[in-house]
Amino acid sequence: MTDKQVNIQREGGGEAANGARRPIMLAIAGDSGTGKTTLTAGLVEALGRDRITSVAADDYHRYDRQERKELPFTPLNPKCNYMDIMDQHFHHLSMGNPILKPVYDHDTGELGRPEYIEPREFVIVEGLLPLHTKKSRACFDIKVYLDPPEDIRIAWKLRRDTTKRGYTEDQVRDDLKKREPESVEFIRPQRADADIVVRFAPIEERGETAEDPLSAYLLLRPTISHPDLTKILDEDVKEGMHLKLRRDDDGKPVDSVHIHSYADREDTRKVEEAIWAELGVDVPVPESLGRIDPETRDEPLALTQLILLYHMIQAAQSATD
């Protein structure tokens, strides 16, 4: 089946194969250490675990850690992943069908017993290459690419891989070097196919570094219908947040939203509530957004998650029209 056929089939109505409403599909693509898991976790909590299925595209690794040692490519390479099976599974999920998902264990580096998954109301797929093929892109309602500056990403990856995945700092740095050409060739081109590009970065003009709280830069492409921010980001809140019409690197028109790390909580609350109001739902803005750990709330992260949440709920609403 081609990407076109997938599109037509998915637009054939909100109903999935089993008569239920077809799931809303969100892809979060990005290199290793770009914060995919943190971004996803807040969305899962906001929607509720019983309404959302979260899939890690890393599970589609074709080789285990031992086997990869002998190979001339890294996990960033499509050759290192079951790309056709990913396409097949994303298509099944998008139609409301169950899959038997492979499982890659990041602790042991082994491939194990697969897992039976039935898609819930929402499906988030996060990973290195979920937007690599035309067919997989056709399966998603909302496509996000995470694009932090390299020094931020390296700092994040070093912290995680040396604490949670048992690597030494030298190993992580060697690995990053080996992966660089494949990141350029396979990971970064996915940015061009995203509806939303998210960049968490320090504000250089203010002399901030990776250790300071980060600001969010969101690129909103007119490939999906965003909330009307021209009304929301008005004079009152301009201090901590900006909306700018600009051209992307490829010359195409985009909206660019900048949420400063120092944005005032009262201001972000106003913006959150205005975006939320556009959905016309009768529940308050979820409190879990922006949570980095139980004590820390991050405003740029919260607003980013809120915009993704807006799109997921909006897509669910229009699927029932």
Added chain:
Amino acid sequence: MTDKQVNIQREGGGEAANGARRPIMLAIAGDSGTGKTTLTAGLVEALGRDRITSVAADDYHRYDRQERKELPFTPLNPKCNYMDIMDQHFHHLSMGNPILKPVYDHDTGELGRPEYIEPREFVIVEGLLPLHTKKSRACFDIKVYLDPPEDIRIAWKLRRDTTKRGYTEDQVRDDLKKREPESVEFIRPQRADADIVVRFAPIEERGETAEDPLSAYLLLRPTISHPDLTKILDEDVKEGMHLKLRRDDDGKPVDSVHIHSYADREDTRKVEEAIWAELGVDVPVPESLGRIDPETRDEPLALTQLILLYHMIQAAQSATD
């Protein structure tokens, strides 16, 4: 997708999704210890390993051996298997698509790392329940059910499970008792959906037992087009082989072929060559048919395999028409 849609899609032409010819699909269903593996092995050898993909439906077990100990049902129960994933995978294979097949290890009783499979020209699926659902049945060109007398099956299962799978005789007998109601409820009804029912059995009228070489009783239903045996099984060979028009237990008309264990090799060769000639292929009858071990050739098994082979090649020929 319904079974009807599967049928329509499969009849849409011989071409698979990737432009290659779609594979010919053979299902061999039967209870544990009915000789599925022996029957399959001869077909694989006759066609050549590079032309055939063989899938064990046992791989779709939902629980490992340890987990099953706590459960109120046996592997014969559809609840104990990923039936919907089986349907999905058989459909993919039938359309020429690859699958990531789960793997059940009969030695350890564990579920392991799945295996990437691309269907070759022919696909054989053998197992307990490949004909259980309407949708899976729609995926096969030829449907076979193995139906030995219970005492023969028990003797075969005892021999295999105590020698190759590390069980004691008491364990196997207990297991058979536990499985009996589920065999009645789920396995045996598949007989009604088979195009060919195969029974290897001693000839009771001759006082034969399970220890004697067995005869083959084939039930050929007019659901697929069999070679015209009325011309082939003529007077000359009637000594060791019979063709009879009769009604099956359900009253429906069937052809019944009986190949005696004592059938003369010269006679079976004539029949083999006559069946083979109907295919119009320019290679001789494969020598590997009927092989039980490197030294033993079994005539009833050879002819049974030849008839299945006839159907596989015939289906491949008509798919290119």
